[in-house]
Amino acid sequence: MHNDITDIPGIRVGHDTNLEAGTGCTVILCDTPAVGGVDVRGGAPATRETDLLHPLHMVEKVHAIVLTGGSAFGLDAAGGVMRYLEEHSIGIDVGVAKVPIVPAAAILDLGFGSASVRPDAAAGYRACEQATAEAIPQGNIGAGTGATVGKLLGPGFMMKGGLGSASTRMDDGTLVGAIVVVNALGDVIDPQTQQVIAGARNPLGGFIASNPRANGTRRHSTGHSACAYHV
Amino acid sequence: MFDGDTVFALALGTVSQPKEAATTASQVSMIGATAAATLARAILNAVRNARALHGVPAAQT
Numbered sequence: 001m002h003n004d005i006t007d008i009p010g011i012r013v014g015h016d017t018n019l020e021a022g023t024g025c026t027v028i029l030c031d032t033p034a035v036g037g038v039d040v041r042g043g044a045p046a047t048r049e050t051d052l053l054h055p056l057h058m059v060e061k062v063h064a065i066v067l068t069g070g071s072a073f074g075l076d077a078a079g080g081v082m083r084y085l086e087e088h089s090i091g092i093d094v095g096v097a098k099v100p101i102v103p104a105a106a107i108l109d110l111g112f113g114s115a116s117v118r119p120d121a122a123a124g125y126r127a128c129e130q131a132t133a134e135a136i137p138q139g140n141i142g143a144g145t146g147a148t149v150g151k152l153l154g155p156g157f158m159m160k161g162g163l164g165s166a167s168t169r170m171d172d173g174t175l176v177g178a179i180v181v182v183n184a185l186g187d188v189i190d191p192q193t194q195q196v197i198a199g200a201r202n203p204l205g206g207f208i209a210s211n212p213r214a215n216g217t218r219r220h221s222t223g224h225s226a227c228a229y230h231v
Numbered sequence: 232m233f234d235g236d237t238v239f240a241l242a243l244g245t246v247s248q249p250k251e252a253a254t255t256a257s258q259v260s261m262i263g264a265t266a267a268a269t270l271a272r273a274i275l276n277a278v279r280n281a282r283a284l285h286g287v288p289a290a291q292t
Contacts, residue, residue, distance in 0.1 A: 010243045022285055034241035045235030053239075065239050105237035113285050139280030139289075148287060149278060160289035164277025168269045176262060178270040182277040185234055190275060198278040198290040225270055226239040 002135035004165035005177030005226070010034070013165075013179065014131030015142030016077075016123040022113020023069035025077040026142030026163060027127040028179060028226050033061030038103060046072045046106035059101055063090050064128075065226045066104035067143040067163075067181050070118025078104040080124030105224040107183040109146030111155060119143075136179075138164050143224075147183040150199035153208065159198040161188075180225035240266070 001007045010031040017024040038053045048066075052059045064081050068074035082100045085091055091098030110118070127142065138144070144163025151158045161184065167177040182188060187199025187209050196207040250258070281289040 008243065011241075019284065028241075030241060030243065032243060034243045036242075037240040039238045039240075041236040041238075042234035043232035045237055047235075047237055050237070062241065065241065103239060105235075105239070112287070137280075138276055140282050140284055144277060144281070145284075147277075147281075155287075158287060160278070160281040160284055160287050162277040162281035162289075164273040164275065164280060166269050166272035166276055168265050170261065170265055174258075174262060174265075176265045176269050178266065178273040180270060180273045180277055182274050188274060188278045191271060197275060198281070201288075224237045224239075225273065226241060 001167060001169065003167050004136050005167060005179040006133045006136055007167040008175050008177045011177065012131040012133045013136045014127040014129065015137070016119065016127040016130070017141050017145050018117060019140065019145060020113070021117035022146040023074070023109050023117060023119060024142045024145035025066060025068035025074060025119035025123050025127050026144070026179070026181070027081050027124060027131060028065040028067070029128065029131045030063055033063055035060055036062035036103065046075060046108070047104065048075045048078050049101060049103040052101070053103060059092065062101045062103060064100065064102045066102055066124060067179070067224050067226065068104060068106045068119045069109040069143055069146040071106050071108045071110055073118035074106040075104050076121050077119040077124030077127070078102045080121035081128055083121065084125050084128035107143065107147055107181055107224060109148070109183065112146040112148055136165055138162065143181045147181050149182060149184040150187050150201065150207070151185050152200045157201045157203065159201065161198070178225060
């Protein structure tokens with residue numbers, strides 16, 4: 001186990017990263033179709049193919065998830081993933097074609113690096129070509145490239161967010177993995193130490209939130225994530 | 232109003248067995264709790280692995 005989502009058999013992850021423009025995209029490929037669900041919170045989501053994941057709707061399985069920068073523009077990356085999957089004959093058979101099901105969500109990272117360069121379909125396709133079941137790089141990679149946290153005082157006092165992953169093996173052998181893009185408006189707090197790990201910096205040093213609530217349950221926008229479990 | 236958080240969940244597996252409803256419900260609860268804890272660790276890994284870029288410092292800085 002390398003403590004990331006690729007510990008889940010059947011999950012491969014690929015990235016396309018543009019450090020100069022400060023953006024990128026990440027694809028989570030399911031080697032066998034996975035039962036999918038979604039929860040969208042907040043007043044400003046940028047998503048694609050989420051409605052079909054409703055439990056009462058017809059389609060039960062997804063073939064990939066795309067997490068991307070570029071705000072709503074970056075959702076184009078999902079089209080490149082669909083092209084890759086179609087080339088590999090992966091998708092729901094509707095008789096005349098196989099339609100890949102690729103839900104996606106985008107973070108708003110236009111203010112970081114270039115505002116005019118966003119992940120496109122070609123970027124999504126390249127991410128698929130890079131997909132691997134090996135340990136995945138984390139931080140400034142893929143959809144996490146342009147992610148930032150602690151934006152309450154504006155861009156001059158924010159810190160770098162990024163892409164992260166982890167996995168857990170439960171006592172009954174079930175494997176649970178998570179991959180997340182952390183693009184929080186607020187601060188990231190270590191629940192064990194109750195200390196701010198990354199967040200809005202105090203111009204006088206340290207963080208503006210030097211005294212988080214003792215229960216560590218500060219509510220902050222986090223970003224977008226995908227959890228996978230394997231029984 | 233200004234934020235959008237999205238969580239996707241994927242279930243894969245090879246085990247197929249009949250389960251009593253109570254067992255299934257508790258399994259969903261346990262897996263959900265584990266997923267939340269795993270996601271929290273992933274969040275910490277994200278910011279701890281980030282590096283300074285375009286003048287924005289990272290936790291590692």
